[in-house]
Amino acid sequence: MKRIESVEKIMEKAFDEKGINKFMSNININFVGNIDFLPIKDLKKKAFSAIKRKYQALLKDCNTIDDVQKIINTIPKTGTEQRIEIQGFEGQSFVKSDNDYLSKLLYLVLKKQLNENLKKDYFENLKHLLPLIIKLTQFEEGQEQSNVCLTLAKITVPPNVERGKHYLTGRFNESYAIKSLAAVMANMFLTSVVYEYTLKNSNLYELVLIEKYISKYYCKEDKTLTIPADKRYASIVTEQIEKFHKNLSIIEYKKLEDEHLNFIISKLKLEIVNDKITNLNNEEILNLMIKDFLIESEQVQVKSKRYHDNLTEYAKSFQEKKNILKEHQEVMKNNMFLKRFSEVELDNIVDLEKFKEVEKEFIKLSAEMYIPNSIEAGISFRIKRIQHHKAAGLFYPKPIGCLIIDRDGISSFVHELGHLIDFEEHGYQLSETIDFKDVYNLYRKNLVEKVGDIKSYKKFKITGKPLSYYLEKAEVFARSFELYHSVILGVNNSLLKTREEYLSRDEYPVQDQEYMQKVKEYFDRILTNKRISMIEQKVEKKVISKALLPSTDIIVPMEGVCGTIVQLSLFDGFIEDNLSIEN
Numbered sequence: 001m002k003r004i005e006s007v008e009k010i011m012e013k014a015f016d017e018k019g020i021n022k023f024m025s026n027i028n029i030n031f032v033g034n035i036d037f038l039p040i041k042d043l044k045k046k047a048f049s050a051i052k053r054k055y056q057a058l059l060k061d062c063n064t065i066d067d068v069q070k071i072i073n074t075i076p077k078t079g080t081e082q083r084i085e086i087q088g089f090e091g092q093s094f095v096k097s098d099n100d101y102l103s104k105l106l107y108l109v110l111k112k113q114l115n116e117n118l119k120k121d122y123f124e125n126l127k128h129l130l131p132l133i134i135k136l137t138q139f140e141e142g143q144e145q146s147n148v149c150l151t152l153a154k155i156t157v158p159p160n161v162e163r164g165k166h167y168l169t170g171r172f173n174e175s176y177a178i179k180s181l182a183a184v185m186a187n188m189f190l191t192s193v194v195y196e197y198t199l200k201n202s203n204l205y206e207l208v209l210i211e212k213y214i215s216k217y218y219c220k221e222d223k224t225l226t227i228p229a230d231k232r233y234a235s236i237v238t239e240q241i242e243k244f245h246k247n248l249s250i251i252e253y254k255k256l257e258d259e260h261l262n263f264i265i266s267k268l269k270l271e272i273v274n275d276k277i278t279n280l281n282n283e284e285i286l287n288l289m290i291k292d293f294l295i296e297s298e299q300v301q302v303k304s305k306r307y308h309d310n311l312t313e314y315a316k317s318f319q320e321k322k323n324i325l326k327e328h329q330e331v332m333k334n335n336m337f338l339k340r341f342s343e344v345e346l347d348n349i350v351d352l353e354k355f356k357e358v359e360k361e362f363i364k365l366s367a368e369m370y371i372p373n374s375i376e377a378g379i380s381f382r383i384k385r386i387q388h389h390k391a392a393g394l395f396y397p398k399p400i401g402c403l404i405i406d407r408d409g410i411s412s413f414v415h416e417l418g419h420l421i422d423f424e425e426h427g428y429q430l431s432e433t434i435d436f437k438d439v440y441n442l443y444r445k446n447l448v449e450k451v452g453d454i455k456s457y458k459k460f461k462i463t464g465k466p467l468s469y470y471l472e473k474a475e476v477f478a479r480s481f482e483l484y485h486s487v488i489l490g491v492n493n494s495l496l497k498t499r500e501e502y503l504s505r506d507e508y509p510v511q512d513q514e515y516m517q518k519v520k521e522y523f524d525r526i527l528t529n530k531r532i533s534m535i536e537q538k539v540e541k542k543v544i545s546k547a548l549l550p551s552t553d554i555i556v557p558m559e560g561v562c563g564t565i566v567q568l569s570l571f572d573g574f575i576e577d578n579l580s581i582e583n
Contacts, residue, residue, distance in 0.1 A: 011304040018296055019200030021193045023074045027054055029298040034467070035291060036448040043290050044190070052186035059153050059182055062130060068153050072185060076192040078199060078275060081282055083137040084188060086181075089123060094133045094148050097174045099123050106131055106150055109166045109178055113155055129154045134184060149177040149184075156180050191282050197296075198289050199277065202270045203434050208292060209268045210240040214248065223251040228258065233265040240268055245438075247521055302472060310396055324348060331355065336362055339535045340371050341381035341403070350383055350407055358410055361494045367534035368491045370527055371417065374401075377424055383407055395419035414496035418481030422474055430526065431477035439522050442515040443476045450506060462506050470507050483508060484523040488516065 011025040027050050035043065055071065062068050065088050072084055089099045103122035107114065118125050130153035137146045151157065157180035167175035198205050217226040225241075225248075227234040234255070241248055271279040280288075324332070328346045336359040337344045346355065365371065379401040386392065392409025393416040396402040401424070403416045422430045430436060447470060451460045460467050469475065485491040486499055487510055502508045509515050 005308075007305055007308040010308050011301060014300045014304045015297075018300055019197050020293070020297060020300065021074075021076050021196060023189070024193065024297050025301070025304075027051055027297070029294060029301055034448070034451070035294050035298070036444070040287050040290060043294060044286065047290065047294060048183075048186050048190055051189055052180070052182045055185045055189075056156055056180075056182035059130075062153060065130065065132070068130060068132070068181070075185060075189045076196045078192070078196045081139045082188050082191070083139075084184065085135040085137070086132045087135070089131050089133070092133055094135050095174075095176075097176075101168065101171070101174065102133070102150060102176075103131060105166060105168055105176065106152060106178065108168070109161060110152060110155060110157065113158070126152065132181065134179065134181065136184065147177075149179045151179055151181040151184075153181045156182065191286055194286050194289050194293050195277070195282060197293050198270070198285050199272065199275065202272070204292060204437075205270055205289060206240060206268065207244050207434055207437060208288060210237075210244050213237065213264070213268065214241070214245065218248070218250075223249050224254050225250050225252075226254045226256050226261075228261050228265060229255040230257075230262060233262045236265050236268055298468075299473060302468065303474070306472075307397075310394075311400070321345070321348075327352060335359060336535055336537070337381045338375075340366075340373055340375070342375045342378045342401075343380045345380065345382040345384070347384045347407060349385065355383075358494070361410075363535045363537060365414075365491070365493045365495050367532065368493065369414075369485050369489070370421075370530040370532050372421060372425060372530075374420065374424065377401065379403060379420060379424065383410075395423070397423040410495055411497045414485060414491075414493075415478045415482050418478035419474060421481070422477045429474070431473040435526075436473070436477065436522065439480055439515070439518045440473055440476050442512065442518055443480065443509060444471055446509040446512045446515055447471065447507070479508060480519045481523065483510060483516070484519050488520050488523075 008025060012022040015022045015025050029050070038046070058071050059068065062071070065086065068086060072086065075084070085094075087094055089102050095102075100123065103126055107116075107118055107122045107126060114126075114129075116125065123131070132151050132153055134149050134151055135146055136149070137144060157178055162177070162179050162183070165175040165177050167173075214225075218224070225237075227237050234253075241250075267279055267284070270277055277285065324345070325348050328348060328350065331352055332344050332346055335344055335355075346352075377398070379398075380403070382402060382404045384404055384406065386394075386404075386406040386409070393403075393405040393412030395404070395416045397419075403413075403420055405412050405416060431440070447467060451467060462470055482496055483502060486496055486502055492499075503510050
């Protein structure tokens with residue numbers, strides 16, 4: 001197995017794939033508590049504060065102006081309407097005031113923060129804190145407007161100081177704003193990074209906007225949609241609905257003469273010229289896209305850390321065992337799972353007679369649902385003992401390529417099969433596509449509503465796991481995949497949970513009709529050309545009747561959720577009755 005990359009490298013690549021500036025990998029996204037409970041104004045404030053804290057920490061380690069400039073260069077320049085420049089006090093050309101005046105002014109205004117008692121040599125005593133002049137240039141409609149302010153790069157300037165202008169007695173004409181450089185950079189970075197994200201994800205922007213339009217102008221009761229009387233604007237609405245919500249049931253269109261409605265529709269699609277968005281300003285983009293941007297950033301961080309942890313755990317303790325019993329080796333070379341997987345591994349404690357029953361269930365399942373042939377892809381199947389996280393299954397994507405279920409959790413198979421299809425069926429991850437977003441959004445909404453309010457968010461857990469775990473896109477895909485086959489298609493098999501389990505568990509929103517309808521539409525669509533092919537029983541098996549003793553395997557932690565085994569168990573012997581596991 002090749003060397004495992006650091007989580008930072010994995011995260012940077014993942015951010016880049018999502019069109020998010022890789023500097024976001026340095027920002028702690030968990031600050032938002034739960035994004036769904038916060039209004040846009042608070043989301044912006046909290047995002048700004050997190051970025052500012054990171055910049056302030058980096059600035060404290062700077063020793064030269066060049067060091068500061070390198071940090072400023074982390075701000076995206078794509079389509080930005082702002083520019084930030086800095087100069088030191090010595091030899092500067094931004095303002096007419098001299099070095100001594102600027103240094104003394106900074107000292108007197110920030111005396112409390114500096115905790116120093118100076119009477120002279122202000123510049124020499126402040127030099128280590130990097131006194132700078134900041135020049136901010138704003139570009140609007142072809143016009144350029146610049147403002148300057150003072151800062152000590154390594155100091156956090158209090159908000160009350162930032163609000164006004166400051167000057168020494170008798171020198172009113174030399175008044176200056178004093179700003180925190182970290183705050184100036186954070187504000188510009190947040191605006192620019194969301195702008196860049198929107199530019200690189202124009203389809204996502206259009207989906208967000210048409211959903212906002214539908215939520216305001218579509219009536220579910222009588223299935224009517226309000227559109228402009230102007231045919232040009234009306235066609236934009238119908239075109240976007242056809243693109244993103246073609247299954248929306250519309251009985252009647254209500255035409256409305258309204259300039260404001262036309263104005264809204266003019267923003268449903270991005271107009272981009274030379275990598276610049278021309279029909280929205282920066283603030284509009286920030287307000288419309290900040291929530292999706294933060295959700296995506298949080299997801300990338302969580303997913304990258306989990307992926308790194310899985311690779312590390314696999315490398316440590318999940319290579320194939322060397323001391324597998326001969327009887328098990330024979331069955332591993334000759335079983336029905338080899339019709340779909342490149343290799344099979346059975347833990348020594350697996351009851352081989354009961355494994356035959358699992359094979360029968362697998363054959364039956366192959367006649368009821370699509371099971372991809374993963375032999376050429378090199379995906380292996382393993383039944384192991386899982387103990388560290390009390391979970392019932394795990395799927396390792398390539399380059400490992402391994403579907404694992406616990407010996408007492410075979411009902412987790414279809415969940416893990418969902419992961420396999422998500423990660424390996426195409427050259428991209430299905431759950432990360434815009435096509436899956438409707439299903440994901442409705443699932444997220446359902447679980448968030450069960451929480452109730454932001455005060456309950458951190459306390460809310462399902463089967464001992466926090467809400468954030470259940471909101472990971474890959475997990476939502478796998479659970480939705482389970483529901484599609486069990487509840488919607490009526491598949492009844494020991495390799496997935498019972499219908500009663502799905503109906504009783506919070507993480508499966510079966511009662512949400514809108515969500516279930518979207519699940520049906522989505523999987524009908526992506527599985528429509530996937531041929532269901534029943535496995536032919538042509539493999540000879542060696543009958544094993546010998547009782548087998550437990551092994552001492554070391555198995556990696558697995559993912560899963562709580563449930564009680566009511567189906568087949570591959571555990572030979574003791575504690576089978578009323579055994580509780582996670583799957």
